[in-house]
Amino acid sequence: MVSTKRLTTIAVLVALAIVLHLFEALIPIPFPIPGVKLGLANIVTLLALVLFDSKTAFLIVILRTVLGSLLSGTLLNIAFFLSFSGAIAATCLMALLLQLAPAASFKFRFSLLGISVAGAAAHNLGQLAMAALLIKHTGIFYYLPIMLLSSVPTGFLTGLLLRELLNYLQSSGQLDDFLI
Amino acid sequence: MKRNDIILTMIIILAVIATWGCLKWHPGRAENTHCIATITQNHKLIERIDLNTVSEAREIILPGKYHEIIQVEKGRIRFKEANCPDKICVKAGWLEKPGDIAVCLPNKAVIKIED
Structure with missing residues (x-):
């Protein structure tokens, strides 16, 4: 049976992710390129991966993309498939890197910043792969360098935000309330 | 870090x-060795031209709701004249690279150079 605490924690994180997802669309980005965004919702995905397990993170990601697009009116649009595939790709890579992180060998250890950057890059790659599948025009790959390059600063920024968030939760003693 | x-x-x-x-x-x-231009209208192929083998310039008149003249020269192609409302097709100018495309939505005509 699913514990009430787990259910409510997941619900709060999904709500947070949806709000960030929708809020992000309101921030004007000083870039003339459509498609470049901060990826604030990725913070919640990585938070779920750090605090819980990959199963919970995938659940939150799927709920966030489906409910978020339902609220913004893009359900089953191209935009929905793009954000869905991007988010799934990002979660897969970040889960993989986090699995490697606690390993004894120093070789594969990444900090949250690095994992966040990798997640942003995977998000953009997954999105472009889906766009290429849907649009079937090779011109879409002209986006690839720009999107990959943008993933470095945006991933770095979201990683920093997450690190500060975790520090705050830890110092204020709220981290234990979160853990299921 | x-x-x-x-x-x-x-x-x-x-x-x-x-x-x-x-x-x-x-x-x-x-x-830019192999430029093949395709002209389609209403999703039907009107003409397929290898732009490298065009020896002399010629014009193609498109049927349909609006009157449109397509000009073909060696290595390039364009909508030369059109009496459609916005003339976006004419403003697209000469197409000469693979992937170039000019579209006239009112007349449902597309010129594209294949990649």
Whole structure:
């Protein structure tokens, strides 16, 4: 049976992710390129991966993309498939890197910043792969360098935000309330 | 920021440079050897022209709701004249590279150079 605490924690994180997802669309980005965004919702995905397990993170990601697009009116649009595939790709890579992180060998250890950057890059790659599948025009790959390059600063920024968030939760003693 | 994070960021930046370079110096794109233009209207193929073998300039008059003249020269093609409302097709200018495209939505006509 699913514990009430787990259910409510997941619900709060999904709500947070949806709000960030929708809020992000309101921030004007000083870039003339459509498609470049901060990826604030990725913070919640990585938070779920750090605090819980990959199963919970995938659940939150799927709920966030489906409910978020339902609220913004893009359900089953191209935009929905793009954000869905991007988010799934990002979660897969970040889960993989986090699995490697606690390993004894120093070789594969990444900090949250690095994992966040990798997640942003995977998000953009997954999105472009889906766009290429849907649009079937090779011109879409002209986006690839720009999107990959943008993933470095945006991933770095979201990683920093997450690190500060975790520090705050830890110092204020709220981290234990979160853990299921 | 750990050492591994810096390596990871470097890999991404290298990938950016590599993909950018590949797109910039794409073999087929740089030499522009084989340009095949297709003219379609209402999803039906009107004509397929190999632009490299065009010996003398000619004009094609498109049927349909609006009157449109397509001009073909060696290595390039364009909508020369149209009496459609916005004339976006004419403003697209000459098409000469693979991937170039000019569209007239009111007349449902598309000229495209195949990649």
